[in-house]
Amino acid sequence: MDKQVIGVPVISAAIHRLGAPTSAIVRTDNFLFTCGMPPIDCATGEIVTGSIEVQTRASLNALKTTLEQAGSSLANVVKVTIYVTNPAMMSGVNAVYREFFAGEWPARTSAAIRPWSLPFDIEIECVAVAG
Template identity: 55%
Template sequence: MDRIILHIPVISETLHRIGAPVSALVRTGGMLYTCGMPPIDHRTGEIVRGDIRAQTRAALDSLEFALTFGGSSLARAVKVTVYIVDNALTGEMNSVYRDYFPDGFPARTCLEVAAWPAFDIEIECVAPVI
């Protein structure tokens, strides 16, 4: 089984800039696996500041960008994992999350984690290549 590491411009550069030794996207066995995407604006490479809604939007936009780059989409996601600094923010996160999956939700795990210094959420997913 071939494993292909797809280097995504901007997102991977940004992740390396903030010190993360990761690949943003790996394709193997007809599936795409993303790293946890922080709320990075994929157009500028900058971390999106703001409330959990703005950060969720930015993280999901980055995921959509990464999956499209790899030959899939959020609409095809089968598993999503959300890492959030406070479970009390889950309702607000869900209000944005619903907009990105209007035709049905993938399986999802939501975990409360220790706070990061610059953002409150990170989202990863698994999706088949189209």
């Protein structure tokens, strides 16, 4: 299988500053696979702190930006995985998630994990159909 890595410099640079050796997005055939997006401000590359709603919005905006730079969009997302440090936060996550994915919902998995060493509580990844 031929693999094409799509570079997304703003997000990749921010993720690399976090010490993660990863591509922001990879394309294989007609699918795009993102890495887990922490709450990153796409304009500054800085981690967004605050409530789980603020962090979720930043993570989803990072996904949106990454997909758009790869020629796709949130409308093409078929699978989402959400990692949170506390399952009690999911009601706040769901409130923001509904703003980004209205209508037909992508398949989704949510998992509670141990806290990261960095100051955020959520990371979101997805699989999307290429534009």
